[in-house]
Amino acid sequence: MLHLRAVCPPDRTGEAIRILRAHTGTAHLVVHHGVAVAPEGDLIEADIAREAADEIIESLCGLDLDHTGGITLEALDTAVSDAADKAEEAAPGEGADAVVWQELVGRSGEESRLTWTFQAFLTIACLLAAVGVITNSAVTIVGAMVVGPEFGPLAAIAVGVVLRRGDLVKQGAVALLGGFPIAMVITLGVVLVGNATGVLEVSKLAENHEVDFVYQVGIASLIVALLAGAAGMLSMTSAKSAALVGVFISVTTVPAAGYAVVAAVAGQWERCLYSAGQLLVNLIGIVAAAAIVLTLRRRGQRSRVTERPLSRG
Template sequence: MLHLRTVSPPEKTERVLELLSEHRGATHLVLLKGAAVQPAGDVVEADIARESADDIIDGLCELGLDHTGGITLEVIDTALSDAADQAEEDAPGEGADAVVWQELLGRTGEESRLNVTFLSFLTFACMLTAVGVVTGSSVTIVGAMVVGPEFGPLAAVAVGLVMRRWDLVRRAAAALAIGFPVAMLITLAFTVVGEATGLFDRAALLGDHDVDFIYQVGPYSLIVALLAGAAGMLSLTSAKSAALVGVFISVTTVPAAGYAVVAAVLNEWGRCIGSVVQLVINLVGVVAAAAVVLMLRRKGQRRASTERPLSRG
């Protein structure tokens, strides 16, 4: 269940109450007249089934509450109520399968922004990769995968493509197109200093190592990227964020970027090129699979919403 709170201009409150009271997926309706100060208006609250959230929010936006008032959603961890159970039962579809599109846009939109925090995490991840490469430490490489923040913009690109939000696509693509080169340049300086001080040795790249999978491109590179992208978007849209950790340590985006820098500094150009190709395959594969999953979920949700009436009658 989700808790919905709206700030409604007085002249629209009756229509808001009508929308919520007639919807099968809404319950626990509360009206606080004149309670809102900024913006001024009435506060209307309700608990809604996750499956109904998208339809209800669309209705509230049609009333203009996103411009003249306000709409907020919060996750309810526990709801002990027969009315809440009935609302979830009557709502179309299943809660685990429901996508709250405005919530998805908000999450991916926030994570797609190019800012100091994003650049810092991406840079630290690439530098961790550099250390992992020269020490042959697969554990350090896994740590770099977890630290890397690149899935946010990749998911945002997929969401923007499916929902035709080209502003989101441009912003997320810019974060990736600027973020990776900046992180790689800083890692380059880090690697040069390491080589000059004798910490990074060309011999560290020679021979067989546990981290050689980073630059070795093959069919499994694309397969893993596709599976990770699909799992990541499924996790993101079903609010099961714990699964995202598995996605982070499946794809070799950040490790490929870091390995390419180390290989270039140590004049291992074959491995550098292989790492760059690996990076591109992972980026494209994740976005493609995430977009396909999102399209399938959108189609399935639309079908489910037409199978049951949304209003009480």
């Protein structure tokens, strides 16, 4: 279940209540008249089934509440109520399968901005990858995969493509095209200093076979990227964020960037080129698979809405 709060102008309150009362996925409807201060108006609260959220929010936005008032959602871990149980049973589909599109757009936008925090995580991940490559440590490479924040912008691009939101595509692209070069340049400086001082010796790169998988690009790399992109988008759209950790560990985006830097310092230009190819294949594969999954889920959800049971009178 989700808890919905809507700040509503008084002249729209009656229509908003009608929408919520009419939908079978609504429970615990409460109205507070005149309590909203900024913007002024009424406050409407209700618990709604997750699978009904997208349709309800779309209807409320049709009243222009997203501009004249405000709509917020928060997840409910527990709802002990017969009314809540009935709402979930009456709503079409399953809660775990439902996509709340406004939530997805908001989350994608938030996690795809080129911020100092994003850049810091990406740089640290790239540095970890470089250290893992130099020390022949697959465990460190895995650590770099987990720390890397690049899935957020990739997901935003996929969401933007499917929903035709150019702002999300641009925002995700800026984060990637700006973040990766900066992280790689910083990593290059650290590796050069480390190699000059003997702390990080790149001379034995050709002997570090434990991490060869990072630069060995091929059809298997594309398959893994496609599967990771699909799993990542399923995780985001079903609110099962724990699965994202597995997605991070399965793809070699940041490790490929780190390997390219180390290979360049070592003069291994062929491996550097292959690593760049690995990075590109992973980025494209993740976005493509995420967009396909999102498209399929959108079509499936639309078909379930058309088959929704009759609303309450």
